[in-house]
Amino acid sequence: MSNATAVDGGVRKGKLxxxxxxxxxxxxxxxxxNAMSTYFVVYVTSCLFSGVDKALAAKLIGVITSLVVIIRIAEIFIDPLLGNIVDNTTTKWGRFRPWQFIGGAVSAVLLAIVFSGMFGLVNVNTTLFIVLFVITFVVLDVFYSLRDISYWGMIPALSSDSHERSTYTSLGSFTGSIGYNGITIVVIPIVTYFSYMFTGKHAESxxxxxxxxxxxxxLGILTAWTVAFGTKESTSALRAKAQKNGNPLEAFKALFQNDQLLWVALSYLLYAIANVAxxxxxxxxxxxxxxxxxxxSxxxxxxxxxxxxxxxxYPILNKRIPRRYLYIGGMISMIVAYVLLGLFSTNIVVVFIALVLFYVPGTLIQMTAILSLTDSIEYGQLKNGKRNEAVTLSVRPMLDKIGGALSNGITGFIAVAAGMTGSATAADMTPANIHTFEVCAFYVPLVLIVLSLLVFTFKVKISEKMHAEIVEQLEAKLTAGEVSDEEAKTVETVEAVNEKAKTLTE
Known part of the structure; x- marks a missing residue:
């Protein structure tokens, strides 16, 4: 009895x-x-070219933001290929942990170099700076993608239990909220404090x-290595079969054949662009x-x-409210927020009320989108006869990257168009500047949110009920031998078949 208790306690401790x-x-x-998608462009527009002629600085800001958009959009097509690389990685550490170690370290170091102005090269030779910046940013983005894809793709490798997988997803989302929003809280205090420490002035430097x-x-290196050294990938027949799943051509083919995956992706992309912009x-x-x-702050x-x-x-609400309505309710809250921000941008009290309405539904929208994308795996399997887990899971990083890329371009455009660059202050703003800012920052994203809501309402059909029906159909096909074990032995179908067999024997 004591041995069993000890074993159980050890398992729980290990899981914890x-x-x-x-x-x-x-x-x-x-x-x-958040540092790259939001504050890098803030840094570029406010500080990077502060020592350069104002007219030249505006041109260089345009060049940098345009390059970021072009580079990141070009690289989104690489993500399924990177997922394929991760899926085919074979080491004694497993498939995913090596990319946490390598991707986390390389991308983090390159981020620090980018925020240093390439060690001040920007003030020495702007042409060389642009060339080296492009190379550095591409490598940074690739290794960050390897870290991101391997992080979320690792969940099936940590446990084959569906409840345990949802726990890992929730934990990742929870700490992600702390990391993303924590940067928003500390960025100004950090920049101001160290600027004063090195320059003696209370201004960004x-x-x-x-x-x-x-x-x-x-922080990036520490947390990536915590995953690399603190987790252990499980081995199972299911994972071994997934290793054989597809090549790069099939990866892209799977994306375009799954209509529900594409509609969910489009709705989430419109939201992501508006949100990050x-x-x-x-x-x-x-x-x-x-x-x-x-x-x-x-x-x-x-x-x-x-x-x-x-x-x-979210899980508590979702037990009582279908996630479809959580998504729609979240979108309506964001629409109200945008209207308030657009109409009352000079009233700080209304602005904070609007920001509450803006941020509260974010988790509802994002979790619903992630779960809908995950459920589209079985939908695609039923429709096309092929299960593509890694490719499907690489879609979310692709969408976030597109949103981040366009956000960089939008932020740079707004800064230049509204005259909010360099040493400009609030006293320099004209009514025309503020109107330009309001249109670009609030009204254009509002249109994107409305479009996102319409796409999800009228085109996204995948729901909890539909997913359960899909699993039942896959189970029936598997039982009838219409789908081979290689293709159809998912966690859900295996559990369902085992449950039926258990019932029959009883």
Whole structure:
């Protein structure tokens, strides 16, 4: 009896330690993503070219933001190939952990270099800076993608139990909210503090942004290596069969044959572009419109608290409310938020009310999209006779990358169009500047949110009920021998078949 208890306790302890290690990974990963998708362009527009002639600086900002958009959009087509590389990795560490170790370290170091202005090269030779920047950014983006894809793709390798998998997903989302929004809280204090330490002035400086980059780098390496050394991949027949699943050509083919995957992806993409584009310029709202940059940190607090509450609340709500309605309700909340931000951008009280309505539904929308994408795996399997897990799971990083790329371009465009660059202050803003900002930051994203809602409402059919029916059909085909074991032995069908066999024997 005591031995059994000890074994059970050891298993629970092992699971707890692995859960904590896995959860830590998205803390640094999300902080990294926010630093690159939001604050890198803020750094570029406000500080990177501060020592350059204003007219030339505007051109260079345009060049950098355009290059970022082009590079990141070009690289999204590489993500399924990177997923294929991860799937075919064979080491004594397993398939995913090596990419946490390597991808986490390389991408983090390169991020610090980018935030240093390539060690000040920008002030020495702008042409050489642009060339080296492109090379560095491409390598950074590839290794970040390897880390991101291997992180979320690792979940099936950690456990074959569906409940345990949902636990890992929830933990990753929970810590991701802390990492992403925590950066929003600390970015201004960090930049301001280190700028003052090195320059003696209470203003943003290159030294402050370099320090910020180094801090994000250290957090990125620490959390990636926590996953690499703190988790252990399981081995099973299911995983062995998944290893044989597809080549790069089949990876792209699977994406375009799964219509529900594409509709969910389109709806999420429209949301992601709107969301990241707005969060990318909220600092400009506080700095140039409200003339209260210190209050910007409260934005991160709102987002952080919303994520901490809504992440664990989502499964509870979803037991009573179909996720379709959670998604629609979240979208309506965001629409109201955008209307308030557009109409009352100079009223700080209304702005904070709007930000609550903006951030609270984020988890509802994102978790629904992730679960719908996951369920589309079985839908694609039933429709096409082929199960493509890794390829499907690589779609979400692709969508986030597209959103981040377009956000970089939008943020840079807004900064230049609204005159919010370099040493400009709130006193320099004209009504035309503020109107331009409102249109680009709130009204254009509002249109994207409405389109996202329409796509999801009228085109996305995959739901909990539909997914259950799909699993039943797959089970029936498997039982009848219409689908081979190689293709159809999913966790759900195996459990269903075993349950039926158990019932018959009883």
């Amino acid at each position: 330690g692995q859960r904590i290690a896995y959860a830590c990974g998205n803390l640094g990963q999300s902080a990294f993503y 290159q030294s402050g942004w370099t320090a910020f980059g180094i801090i994000v780098m250290l 707005t969060t990318g310029v909220l600092l400009f709202l506080f700095k140039f419109v409200l003339d209260n940059p210190a209050a910007y 409260a934005t991160g607090v709102i987002a952080l608290v919303a994520g901490l509450i809504m992440a664990p609340l």
